[in-house]
Amino acid sequence: MTARSQMEISIEDLSRLFAQHVPHGQDIGMQMDAPSADGRTRMHIPPQPFLSGDASANFFFPGVLFSMADAACGMAVFRALGRYVPIATIDMRIDHLAPATMDADLVALAECYRMTQSIAFVRCELLCGPQLKVVSIAVGTFMLQSRSAKKPDINRQDTRQQ
Amino acid sequence: MSSTNDQDILDPQITRDRVVATLQAMPYARHLGIRLLAEPADSTVFHLPFDGRIIGNPTLPAIHGGVVATFMQAAALASTYALMREDVPPKLVDFSIDYLSSAGPTDLFAKCEMHRVGQRIASVGIRCWQKNSDALVALARAHMFVAPSASDASVMEAF
Numbered sequence: 275m276t277a278r279s280q281m282e283i284s285i286e287d288l289s290r291l292f293a294q295h296v297p298h299g300q301d302i303g304m305q306m307d308a309p310s311a312d313g314r315t316r317m318h319i320p321p322q323p324f325l326s327g328d329a330s331a332n333f334f335f336p337g338v339l340f341s342m343a344d345a346a347c348g349m350a351v352f353r354a355l356g357r358y359v360p361i362a363t364i365d366m367r368i369d370h371l372a373p374a375t376m377d378a379d380l381v382a383l384a385e386c387y388r389m390t391q392s393i394a395f396v397r398c399e400l401l402c403g404p405q406l407k408v409v410s411i412a413v414g415t416f417m418l419q420s421r422s423a424k425k426p427d428i429n430r431q432d433t434r435q436q
Numbered sequence: 437m438s439s440t441n442d443q444d445i446l447d448p449q450i451t452r453d454r455v456v457a458t459l460q461a462m463p464y465a466r467h468l469g470i471r472l473l474a475e476p477a478d479s480t481v482f483h484l485p486f487d488g489r490i491i492g493n494p495t496l497p498a499i500h501g502g503v504v505a506t507f508m509q510a511a512a513l514a515s516t517y518a519l520m521r522e523d524v525p526p527k528l529v530d531f532s533i534d535y536l537s538s539a540g541p542t543d544l545f546a547k548c549e550m551h552r553v554g555q556r557i558a559s560v561g562i563r564c565w566q567k568n569s570d571a572l573v574a575l576a577r578a579h580m581f582v583a584p585s586a587s588d589a590s591v592m593e594a595f
Binding site: 295296297298299300301323324325326327328329331335336337338340341342343344345360362363364365366367368369370373 | 461462463464465466467488489490491492493494495499500501502503505506507509510513525527528529530531532533534535538
């Protein structure tokens with residue numbers, strides 16, 4: 275997969291893309307990080323009281339975890355493709371193994387584990403607390419929009435485009 | 437005294453008041469401005485007024501999928517809590533969403549259907565739409581844990 279890693283969209287480009295173009299990400303303080311040691315797409319959200327789901331602000335609202343899982347999975351698709359294309363979430367499921375405590379940054383580690391010509395399969399772990407415990411797991415699928423699939427010149431080494 | 441029986445005897449106005457109180461008690465739902473639609477007064481339709489900060493794709497533009505999910509989760513949590521006799525907030529165990537179309541820059545609406553409310557688990561279906569309630573933006577299903585658990589403050593104190 276040397277060809278793919280050489281074409282990979284840079285983390286700087288992704289961060290810029292994300293920071294400048296996603297108002298919701300700015301609103302809740304989502305930030306792109308460098309990929310994790312095992313190559314997964316990493317993002318984080320610092321805790322803020324308005325992001326909580328309980329009056330005493332002990333836990334993140336589950337939707338905040340969902341937003342970051344969705345965003346991190348989308349970024350993982352861009353990285354796997356090596357370029358930016360319009361994508362749409364088809365479906366996503368999240369399991370909450372434990373409440374997400376607000377005593378440290380909430381971290382997302384996402385990967386695209388299978389890519390076809392039109393569909394990307396993604397999964398994401400959400401970690402929190404000082405020990406970075408896995409609290410939620412999200413699994414989903416994205417559709418790669420047909421508009422981008424008709425541009426074989428951009429990604430010629432990928433034979434599936436022909 | 438099963439929760440299912442409670443559901444049958446609850447007055448619509450009491451349910452509405454409890455739903456509103458639950459939404460107010462969730463800081464992030466309050467931040468987004470999730471509310472209950474005033475009409476029809478005998479039903480519980482949730483409403484998220486559009487705001488520029490909930491955009492996820494400025495090119496289309498479209499509301500962020502995470503906000504749509506959050507809105508539906510808050511609706512499911514509030515609808516479930518409104519049926520609980522005990523003062524134990526329901527906890528989201530899992531949530532599964534199908535996106536049927538992208539959500540444009542207008543208000544979102546949602547309605548919940550309680551598929552089953554048991555002693556420990558509630559299964560809730562949520563529909564979300566924008567201008568036309570027949571053209572769904574997303575369809576979701578949530579499972580809530582509705583019995584006291586170790587992460588409740590009251591239960592923690594007991595240990």
